[in-house]
Amino acid sequence: MSPRTRTVPPPLQGEPIPPPQRTADAADPARALRTASLVAGIGLALLTVLAVFGNFVVLQRLITPGDATTTTTAIANSAALFRWGVASLLAVAALDVVVAAALLRLFTPVNPDVSRLAAWFRLAYAGVFVVAVSQLAGIRPQLDTPDQVQRSIDSFDDIWHAGLILFGVHLLLIGYLAHRSGFIARVIAVLLLIAGIGYLVDGFGTVIVAGYSLEVARVTFVGEAVLIFWLLIQGRRLTVRGDGTITSRPSRAPRS
Numbered sequence: 637m638s639p640r641t642r643t644v645p646p647p648l649q650g651e652p653i654p655p656p657q658r659t660a661d662a663a664d665p666a667r668a669l670r671t672a673s674l675v676a677g678i679g680l681a682l683l684t685v686l687a688v689f690g691n692f693v694v695l696q697r698l699i700t701p702g703d704a705t706t707t708t709t710a711i712a713n714s715a716a717l718f719r720w721g722v723a724s725l726l727a728v729a730a731l732d733v734v735v736a737a738a739l740l741r742l743f744t745p746v747n748p749d750v751s752r753l754a755a756w757f758r759l760a761y762a763g764v765f766v767v768a769v770s771q772l773a774g775i776r777p778q779l780d781t782p783d784q785v786q787r788s789i790d791s792f793d794d795i796w797h798a799g800l801i802l803f804g805v806h807l808l809l810i811g812y813l814a815h816r817s818g819f820i821a822r823v824i825a826v827l828l829l830i831a832g833i834g835y836l837v838d839g840f841g842t843v844i845v846a847g848y849s850l851e852v853a854r855v856t857f858v859g860e861a862v863l864i865f866w867l868l869i870q871g872r873r874l875t876v877r878g879d880g881t882i883t884s885r886p887s888r889a890p891r892s
Contacts, residue, residue, distance in 0.1 A: 667874040669742055673871025676738035680864045683731040686724040694721025695772075699789060704782035707789065712779050718772075725769045732762035742871070743813040745882060755808035757802050764799030768792050794842065800853070801839035807832030811859070819874060819884045824866055827859030 694717055700706040711718050732822040736758040743751040773793040778784040811828030814820040833854030870884045877883060 638826045666874045668884065669745070669874045669876075669882065670872050672741035673867045673874060676735050676742060677864055677867030677871060679731045679735040679738060680860070680867065683728050683735065684864070685863075686728050686731070690721045690728065692725070694718060697753040697884030703720055703785035708785045710780040711775065711785070715776070718775075721729065722769060722772050725772070726766065729762045729766045729769065732758055732765070736762070736813035739810065743810070746813050746817045750809055750813055754806050754813065757806040757809065761799050761806060763803040764802060765796060768795035768799065771795065797839055797842035799839070800835045801843075804832045804839055807835060807859070810863075814863075817882070819882045820866060820870075823857065824862050827862055829859070831856045 651834055675777040689799050695817050698718060698721075700710070706887060737753040737881065739758075741756040743754070746757060760879055771791065771829045775785050798803075807828050811825045814828055815822055815825035831853070832851040836849075837852045838850065841850060873884050
């Protein structure tokens with residue numbers, strides 16, 4: 637026996653045919669872009685808070701450069717704080733993945749190929765950063781040997797700073813996309829390009845120059861902070877005009 641098929645009876649004569657239902661995205665094509673902007677902004681904001689806690693509140697408080705014994709004692713006496721610092725840095729890497737996906741969605745209409753490349757560079761950086769943080773995660777069993785603790789900390793610094801080369805390239809690509817987008821102010825694009833160059837200088841400086849101590853990115857990071865505010869404020873106002881142009885300015889009603 638052939639399976640039964642359910643047929644929908646045609647509308648009665650004179651009965652209006654209901655219009656096809658439109659999805660929210662079809663009715664508002666910019667909704668996905670606004671969501672991506674909000675996710676990226678929140679992710680970057682949380683990432684910044686966790687990075688500040690892990691680096692400045694924990695690591696710089698417990699680590700005394702060049703003094704392995706003092707560093708080891710400080711970590712042993714504040715083991716719980718140190719573990720929270722390591723956990724916060726691992727959370728930063730996880731948020732990097734979220735931000736990479738959100739920025740990919742936001743900038744795909746500008747240039748899908750460059751957007752994917754930028755996302756891959758951020759994902760690669762996140763992977764390198766996890767490897768760097770794992771050097772800190774393995775310190776606890778080494779507390780009886782201060783020299784080994786110092787080597788693990790040095791490995792963390794070297795791997796992380798080398799990974800900044802990948803992050804710098806990511807920011808350069810995001811700066812290029814922002815410049816080409818038409819919906820992000822070009823001054824923000826320039827600041828992102830400067831931030832990317834700062835990370836490249838620090839990354840290559842650590843790899844090439846022995847005892848490199850400059851931290852250019854501490855001065856050039858402004859573009860990242862400005863981008864967070866743009867994503868959270870202006871990004872929520874993104875609209876798509878009838879000609880497909882994306883803008884962050886609300887369309888004005890025509891004057892009567």
